[in-house]
Amino acid sequence: MFEDKTITFIGSGIMGEAMIRGLLGQKNVLPNQILAADPWAQRREELQDRYGINVTEDNREAAENGQIIVLSIKPQTLPYVLPEIRGHLRRQDLLLSILAGVPIRKLADGTAHAAVVRAMPNTPAQIGQGITVWTATPEVTEIQKQQAQAILASLGQEIRVEEEDYLDMATALSGSGPGYVFMMMEAMIDAGVHLGFSRRIAEQLVFQTMIGSVNYAMESGKHVAELRNQVTSPGGTTAAALYHMEKGGLRTVISRGIWAAYERSVSLGKGKTEDDPES
Incomplete structure (x- = not known):
């Protein structure tokens, strides 16, 4: 499923690391298939030493070198990140966002990219015991949906819904x-x-x-x-x-x-x- 694919994480905080740890623990990918972007040198060193993955401080590099780009930053930093990655995703790439309260339209417009998965995990995902509700735009292929499902399953259980409105409901019930x-x-x-x-x-x-x-x-x-x-x-x-x-x-x-x-x-x-x- 992830053969010859690079998964990049823009934002490598607690939830991003949980996904990295889960993917490697389930042996879905090899360490050299993961590229994590983080602005802090100490954090990059920690992740590299802990998991043997590739790291960078450049969000644009992460966007350009991944076929699956995971947005796991804090929502308030999104206005600064979007200009850095806009225009650097290829049409066949998948953008997967776990940002709370950020709708698909804002992500698609901000990145000039159509294939978007929006997901709402919750806190127990940090120990692989969470539940994530997610949805995808029509441009996301069946293979990409399977890939998104596998990535989100690294956090615990996952439920796919057809309508984005359900993510606001999930935020209220399981997210909070x-x-x-x-x-x-x-x-x-x-x-x-x-x-x-x-x-x-x-x-x-x-x-x-x-x-x-x-x-x-x-x-x-x-x-x-x-x-x-x-x-x-x-x-x-x-x-x-x-x-x-x-x-x-x-x-x-x-x-x-x-x-x-x-x-x-x-x-x-x-x-x-x-x-x-x-x-």
Whole structure:
């Protein structure tokens, strides 16, 4: 699939390195098939020493020498990077972007390139346990779709969708999702400490409860509401806790939070960057 192909990474931060590590770990490519661009000499040396890949400080060089170009920079640096690579991608090349909130049209117009894949990974992708939602323009060939799928699978699971609008939905649900989970974990750990556990033990109890519950839900094949009912005995401790959570509007707060994330993702895609979180 990647024979005689060079995959270049413009931006070699945490997520870019996760993709490099995953591709090499799955033996999809050899180290000499990867070229990573980064402005910091120390970072380039780290990547070269760690993985044996090729490195450069020149984004234009990365664009010119890759058949698959992965944009893994911070979104705020995109206005500086686009002029450097515009006109340096060949028609048969594939541009794969993991930039949050940057629509395909902006990428295609900014690079003067039509074959674009836009993807939305999430934080657990850094350890190969993420999930990525992605879509492709009509100019992306079937082979290129397979290549994009393999690259994104190096981060965990992947789901391809036909409409770009789904990426705003994915941003709200799975892209920002780890933040919701971490807040829930934080609240549970703090409650455990308040009850009298040491923080270390409270963390262990909450971490394993989360892991075990998710794995059980996935393996059972049952609706999560059914699983919740199974562990909620009438008049029991779980029933008492859930009653107070429902009374406090937990379900509604979560739903509204996800909708707020979706609306913000849509507005960012339209170029709105107001600081007011209610905008």
